[in-house]
Amino acid sequence: MKCPYCHHVDTQVIDTRISEEGDSIRRRRRCASCDKRFTTYERIELAMPVIVKKNGSRSEYESSKLRASLMLALRKRPVSAEAVETAIQRIEEKLLASGEREIVSGHLGELVMRELKRLDKIAYIRFASVYKSFEDVSEFVEAIQEVKKK
Template identity: 80%
Template sequence: MKCPFCHHDDTQVIDTRVSEEGDTIRRRRRCAHCDKRFTTYERIELSMPVVVKKNGSRTDYDAAKLRSSLMLALRKRPVSAQAVDGAIQHIEEKLLSSGAREVMSGHIGELVMRELKRLDKIAYIRFASVYKSFEDVAEFQDVIAEVGPERKAPAS
């Protein structure tokens, strides 16, 4: 690590501490040349894949857009903010763990649908109706049947 004061290459680590969350390491360093001290931080840097839209254009992943899509589907539904945060975290973990540098927007839509189906059936249907561009009532009925409770046959 170069000294920020004299730009000498020889610096020595004096103290190392891990943050309470365990995601950052703080190091106190001393320059062997000018004897000045400075602090460096090590953090994990994960980059989300680039999103490829239906028209082929590419855009940076936007967590705010993901959150607004979920919140729109969940509008006036009894789902906690903590549950929404958890859903976003699951989606982002799946995107990161895939290791892909690019991801189709449709794949993100499928991940959102999976999380909404788990969180709230009505929100799932709302999102699916827009995401899948329903053309008629039959498509709504298919999705409702997919998430609806299974009915027991009457005993004979």
């Protein structure tokens, strides 16, 4: 670790502590050259996979886009904000657990539909109608019958 004062590369850890939340490590360091002390923090960095769209383009995963899609489908439906956040967390955990660097948008859409089916059947139908590009009423009927079965 470089010293932020003299930029010397030889620093010594003199104290290490885990944060109260347990999600980071605080280290006090001393520079061997200028003898000044400074603090560094070590945290886990999780990288979400890149989303590969139908046209082959790639974009960074954005939690805000996922939230906006869910909120649009759930508009005027009796679902709490807490339930939406829990659904987003489940989707993000599944994305991280996959270990993949890239995920096709279709897979993300399927994860969203699963969560919406769990949260609210009407929101699920709304999302599915756009996601699956329903062309006629029979496709709506099929989706509704699928929801009724379960």
